[in-house]
Amino acid sequence: MTELPDEIFRKWIHSFEEDTNxxxxxxxxxxxxxxxxxxGGIEFRPDGVFISWEIGPTDATRGINGHWKIEGSGRVSxxxxxxxxxxxxxxxxxxxxxxxxxxxxxxxx
Numbered sequence: 502m503t504e505l506p507d508e509i510f511r512k513w514i515h516s517f518e519e520d521t522n523x524x525x526x527x528x529x530x531x532x533x534x535x536x537x538x539x540x541g542g543i544e545f546r547p548d549g550v551f552i553s554w555e556i557g558p559t560d561a562t563r564g565i566n567g568h569w570k571i572e573g574s575g576r577v578s579x580x581x582x583x584x585x586x587x588x589x590x591x592x593x594x595x596x597x598x599x600x601x602x603x604x605x606x607x608x609x610x
Contacts, residue, residue: 504571505545505571505577505593505596506596506597508596508597508598508601509545509593509596509601510545510546510547511529511530511544511545512529512530512542512543512544512552512554513527513528513529513530513542513543513544513545513601514527514528514529514530514532514534514540514541514542514554515527515540515541515542515543516528516532516534516540517537517540518535523604523605524594524602524603524604525602525603525604525605526600526601526602527542527543527600527601527602527603528599528600528601529598529599530542532599538560539556539560539562540556540562541553541554541555541556541562542554542562544564545569549568549569549570550566550567550568550569551566551567551568551569551579552564552565552566552567553565553567553581565581565582565583565586566581566582567579567580567581567582567586568580568582572590575592575593575594576590576591576592576593576606577590577591577593578590578591579591589605589606590605590606590607591603591604591605591606592604592605592606
């Protein structure tokens with residue numbers, strides 16, 4: 502994968518019920534999720550912006566701004582504007598209009 506698929510450019514919500522063996526599963530915002538107290542998510546934008554949506558103290562989400570860049574076949578490096586937040590490498594395992602499956606890798610992978 503030398504480019505990201507068009508389907509990835511949206512806000513994805515964590516479907517934690519589907520996570521398995523180190524694979525994190527996200528679904529589109531429109532997905533009919535089971536009831537849960539709060540859900541984080543991620544967002545890829547075509548201009549290289551990455552947003553980590555985290556659950557705040559009142560269950561409202563807040564965006565943590567960062568940037569993504571392609572690191573190789575199916576791998577994306579994500580760095581954040583907050584200097585205290587470490588950068589990470591994400592392996593994209595599956596991406597289509599219904600699901601995004603990723604695995605976080607050590608940065609040296």
